[in-house]
Amino acid sequence: MAQSDTVDRILDAAEELFAERGFSETSLRMITSKAKVNLAAVNYHFGSKNALIHAVFARFLSPFSATLETAFDELEEKCQGNPPTLNQTLWALTESAVRMPQRNEKGISIFMRLLGLAYTQSQGHLRKFLEQEYNEPFGRFMRLLKEATPELSSVDRYWRIQFMLGATAFTMSSSDALIGILENKLGVETSVEEIAARLVPFLAAGMKAPDKILMPPSIKGVTVA
Amino acid sequence: MAQSDTVDRILDAAEELFAERGFSETSLRMITSKAKVNLAAVNYHFGSKNALIHAVFARFLSPFSATLETAFDELEEKCQGNPPTLNQTLWALTESAVRMPQRNEKGISIFMRLLGLAYTQSQGHLRKFLEQEYNEPFGRFMRLLKEATPELSSVDRYWRIQFMLGATAFTMSSSDALIGILENKLGVETSVEEIAARLVPFLAAGMKAPDKILMPPSIKGVTVA
DNA sequence: CCTGCACTCAAACGTATGTTTCAAACAGAC
DNA sequence: GTCTGTTTGAAACATACGTTTGAGTGCAGG
Numbered sequence: 001m002a003q004s005d006t007v008d009r010i011l012d013a014a015e016e017l018f019a020e021r022g023f024s025e026t027s028l029r030m031i032t033s034k035a036k037v038n039l040a041a042v043n044y045h046f047g048s049k050n051a052l053i054h055a056v057f058a059r060f061l062s063p064f065s066a067t068l069e070t071a072f073d074e075l076e077e078k079c080q081g082n083p084p085t086l087n088q089t090l091w092a093l094t095e096s097a098v099r100m101p102q103r104n105e106k107g108i109s110i111f112m113r114l115l116g117l118a119y120t121q122s123q124g125h126l127r128k129f130l131e132q133e134y135n136e137p138f139g140r141f142m143r144l145l146k147e148a149t150p151e152l153s154s155v156d157r158y159w160r161i162q163f164m165l166g167a168t169a170f171t172m173s174s175s176d177a178l179i180g181i182l183e184n185k186l187g188v189e190t191s192v193e194e195i196a197a198r199l200v201p202f203l204a205a206g207m208k209a210p211d212k213i214l215m216p217p218s219i220k221g222v223t224v225a
Numbered sequence: 226m227a228q229s230d231t232v233d234r235i236l237d238a239a240e241e242l243f244a245e246r247g248f249s250e251t252s253l254r255m256i257t258s259k260a261k262v263n264l265a266a267v268n269y270h271f272g273s274k275n276a277l278i279h280a281v282f283a284r285f286l287s288p289f290s291a292t293l294e295t296a297f298d299e300l301e302e303k304c305q306g307n308p309p310t311l312n313q314t315l316w317a318l319t320e321s322a323v324r325m326p327q328r329n330e331k332g333i334s335i336f337m338r339l340l341g342l343a344y345t346q347s348q349g350h351l352r353k354f355l356e357q358e359y360n361e362p363f364g365r366f367m368r369l370l371k372e373a374t375p376e377l378s379s380v381d382r383y384w385r386i387q388f389m390l391g392a393t394a395f396t397m398s399s400s401d402a403l404i405g406i407l408e409n410k411l412g413v414e415t416s417v418e419e420i421a422a423r424l425v426p427f428l429a430a431g432m433k434a435p436d437k438i439l440m441p442p443s444i445k446g447v448t449v450a
Numbered sequence: 451c452c453t454g455c456a457c458t459c460a461a462a463c464g465t466a467t468g469t470t471t472c473a474a475a476c477a478g479a480c
Numbered sequence: 481g482t483c484t485g486t487t488t489g490a491a492a493c494a495t496a497c498g499t500t501t502g503a504g505t506g507c508a509g510g
Contacts, residue, residue, distance in 0.1 A: 170391025
């Protein structure tokens with residue numbers, strides 16, 4: 001965990017603090033004191049706090065997107081022409097995330113928490129950065145989802161994908177806290193891998209849900225095709 | 226929207242700005258200048274910025290929790306002894322949210338966005354405040370969910386409830402942005418009510434999903450009962 | 451040894467924040 | 481009209497922030 005290199009020390013500390021407290025709530029002084037590094041080192045090596053945030057994301061997102069691409073490659077080759085199923089696609093994504101080489105034991109939850117924060121905190125610069133750096137694997141995932149759910153209308157699929165993203169980002173971003181609560185209440189220990197194993201069936205079932213309202217909604221003006 | 230009373234003007238402005246930008250990213254000076262009110266008024270009327278945040282939540286959460294209680298009362302009475310179904314429970318919650326008396330046309334999305342922020346931003350004081358103020362309706366909702374899904378183990382139910390919360394909080398908290406994107410891409414206009422009408426079937430299907438892994442996960446050490 | 455260069459360090463800069471102060475304005479009661 | 485308690489106003493407070501500065505350090509190559 002503790003490299004002696006200043007840049008990595010800063011990245012390690014920043015990553016952990018950002019995941020714990022969010023971006024605006026983490027000051028450069030917290031980061032540098034945790035990293036045991038001079039305050040000016042951040043601006044010297046990264047240029048600005050925003051650039052540091054980008055660097056933190058790039059460090060784990062680039063290997064992840066590479067892993068993901070090969071996972072999708074393998075999946076599509078295995079299916080030779082036929083579009084992969086929804087379960088296959090979701091599992092490819094999940095395995096890529098879980099199997100990522102981790103820097104430490106907290107790696108996976110930090111990874112997830114940062115992803116959740118990226119979606120949630122409305123940091124304009126981050127959104128822009130992520131869109132232009134990683135739109136390709138994201139677009140490919142969307143394409144696979146589309147081919148795996150041809151029965152859905154574009155609008156239905158759009159919303160259900162958002163629901164999936166939400167369930168995933170939210171759960172994973174709070175995974176530490178949620179695991180702790182569960183252990184307190186029921187005395188059950190859980191790993192991030194197990195959460196993923198429970199999440200995928202949930203998501204798949206939601207995506208494949210019958211698209212009719214099962215209960216009379218009695219909400220004004222709502223008609224779902 | 227615009228009461229002449231200082232307290233309400235502050236609450237209106239704070240609510241909107243918090244929903245737009247988050248808590249830490251919104252300064253008291255932004256709030257007071259939007260509310261056309263003196264800076265000191267916030268500390269005079271509320272005591273502190275944190276107390277203002279609590280007041281913003283209390284203003285819409287208290288009526289909501291009251292509405293929710295009566296909705297649950299009606300539902301349980303209608304079922305006379307039998308536990309309400311999952312769909313009924315989810316719909317009761319959804320309708321209570323959607324039918325809330327709104328201060329303005331943006332009311333519902335602000336409401337949702339704030340709820341999402343409360344979950345997402347790790348503001349310790351807010352979490353504590355919400356837990357001790359509104360744990361009763363929340364606990365009741367949990368109890369209804371439990372009775373509606375007796376086939377689930379406690380652990381399974383726990384995680385699936387988290388998935389539901391995530392999908393809901395995330396989608397609703399970004400509902401404005403997501404609606405905008407969909408309109409740009411497909412030219413389809415969507416209301417928050419319609420999102421809810423799509424969300425409930427998704428959630429219900431996820432909760433009722435078969436609890437076996439459908440694909441060999443090939444993730445080390447994972448066994449899901 | 452000297453010269454460049456990359457890096458570290460303590461200190462300061464300017465700005466923005468939440469909060470406090472205290473005088474002025476206002477309201478209603480007598 | 482005068483008094484009393486409440487509310488507003490402009491200004492200042494102390495603190496924290498991201499960033500910049502410039503002197504200092506260590507180390508390579510010549």
